[in-house]
Amino acid sequence: MLQILYLAQDLADPAVRRRTLTLVTGGARVALAGFRRGANPLAAIDGVEPIELGTTADGRFGQRIGAVVRACMSLKSRLAHVPKPDLIIARNLEMLALARRAVAVFGGTVPIVYECLDIHRLMLRQDMVGRTLRAAEGQLGKDVRLLITSSPAFVEHYFRPISSIGAPPMLLENKVLELDGISEPKAAPPVCPAPGAPWKIGWFGALRCRRSLALLAEFSRRMNGRFEVVLRGRPAYSEFEDFDGFVTNEPFMRFVGAYRNPEDLADIYGEVHFTWAIDFFEEGQNSAWLLPNRLYEGCRHGRVPISMKGTETARFLSVRGIGLVLEEADADSLDTVLGSLSPQSYADATERINRCDPGSWIFSRADCEALVRQLAALTVETRQHVPIVATAGARHNEGGFL
Numbered sequence: 001m002l003q004i005l006y007l008a009q010d011l012a013d014p015a016v017r018r019r020t021l022t023l024v025t026g027g028a029r030v031a032l033a034g035f036r037r038g039a040n041p042l043a044a045i046d047g048v049e050p051i052e053l054g055t056t057a058d059g060r061f062g063q064r065i066g067a068v069v070r071a072c073m074s075l076k077s078r079l080a081h082v083p084k085p086d087l088i089i090a091r092n093l094e095m096l097a098l099a100r101r102a103v104a105v106f107g108g109t110v111p112i113v114y115e116c117l118d119i120h121r122l123m124l125r126q127d128m129v130g131r132t133l134r135a136a137e138g139q140l141g142k143d144v145r146l147l148i149t150s151s152p153a154f155v156e157h158y159f160r161p162i163s164s165i166g167a168p169p170m171l172l173e174n175k176v177l178e179l180d181g182i183s184e185p186k187a188a189p190p191v192c193p194a195p196g197a198p199w200k201i202g203w204f205g206a207l208r209c210r211r212s213l214a215l216l217a218e219f220s221r222r223m224n225g226r227f228e229v230v231l232r233g234r235p236a237y238s239e240f241e242d243f244d245g246f247v248t249n250e251p252f253m254r255f256v257g258a259y260r261n262p263e264d265l266a267d268i269y270g271e272v273h274f275t276w277a278i279d280f281f282e283e284g285q286n287s288a289w290l291l292p293n294r295l296y297e298g299c300r301h302g303r304v305p306i307s308m309k310g311t312e313t314a315r316f317l318s319v320r321g322i323g324l325v326l327e328e329a330d331a332d333s334l335d336t337v338l339g340s341l342s343p344q345s346y347a348d349a350t351e352r353i354n355r356c357d358p359g360s361w362i363f364s365r366a367d368c369e370a371l372v373r374q375l376a377a378l379t380v381e382t383r384q385h386v387p388i389v390a391t392a393g394a395r396h397n398e399g400g401f402l
Contacts, residue, residue: 138164
């Protein structure tokens with residue numbers, strides 16, 4: 001059985017829980033270690049007891065560097081009871097530094113996989129800060145055997161032209177983990193609201209975009225009750241002046257709290273008609289390149305995604321002929337797309353989603369097992385000193401090399 005040490009930047013992140021479940025379901029034995037940025041009991045995983053290496057805070061890059069340095073100094077004792085792994089997966093740059101230290105702790109022959117699902121704006125700066133961080137990434141990642149990322153645009157715009165990471169990239173999209181005994185069934189087909197009831201837009205997951213919050217508030221007020229905005233997930237409070245107060249004062253907006261992924265997805269998407277798949281958090285950079293979790297989640301449950309022109313999400317939807325695209329990031333454009341909505345046009349939009357291959361949205365038990373087999377092959381190649389050769393894969397093919 002493949003033994004994996006998974007180093008995560010935030011043990012409370014639902015995406016870390018989902019990745020750990022993916023590896024365990026695929027047949028790996030996982031030791032999970034990392035930092036904690038906040039409490040989230042919904043991130044607990046039966047049978048996996050995480051090793052906490054310290055606490056970090058959103059938006060405090062200097063504090064995170066200090067936490068990494070302290071964790072490196074104590075890592076040997078923290079991992080004393082962890083069996084030597086066959087493979088180490090480092091999620092994000094700071095965990096890559098810890099992965100190299102862990103390799104030294106375990107004897108220097110453990111292959112590292114670098115998992116990078118966001119490109120922080122600091123990495124893209126053209127000043128000394130950006131150059132220093134990219135140099136650090138290149139140095140820390142010089143022996144990385146595989147790069148896991150979630151969008152082809154990250155490779156196209158960052159890893160190939162800018163980053164010094166030379167490992168072959170694997171596309172591992174943010175699909176819905178659908179496993180027997182864990183996932184809920186698909187949500188009931190969406191139904192147009194009764195006369196006088198609102199259409200509902202769901203913005204779920206990592207809530208970190210002030211511009212999205214303001215835009216949805218303005219639009220819902222303009223529509224005067226025809227549309228309601230439902231928020232669920234984990235707000236990045238450091239990015240808002242007063243998230244809770246703002247939402248409380250909005251007449252057509254409500255925040256319902258956190259949820260378990262994938263267990264609660266059918267229930268929460270079953271309540272809405274549209275998925276907000278837009279993020280202006282790092283506009284023109286990371287937010288334009290990512291393919292968010294809620295894109296796959298909403299489509300899996302037949303809800304119509306709303307995206308922004310010029311983004312990778314819009315390109316993804318265009319290839320499949322589905323979804324709605326805003327021309328401009330303002331309430332006028334949203335009114336143009338949704339204001340004249342009819343039951344028939346909505347039914348047509350949902351039908352186009354339903355005609356797509358379900359594999360476009362779902363990561364199954366068989367997919368988990370295939371992923372673990374691919375990771376296990378790295379350990380064989382490392383022992384035999386065989387270089388990895390990236391095989392050709394479809395642009396949006398799960399687990400395909402780019």
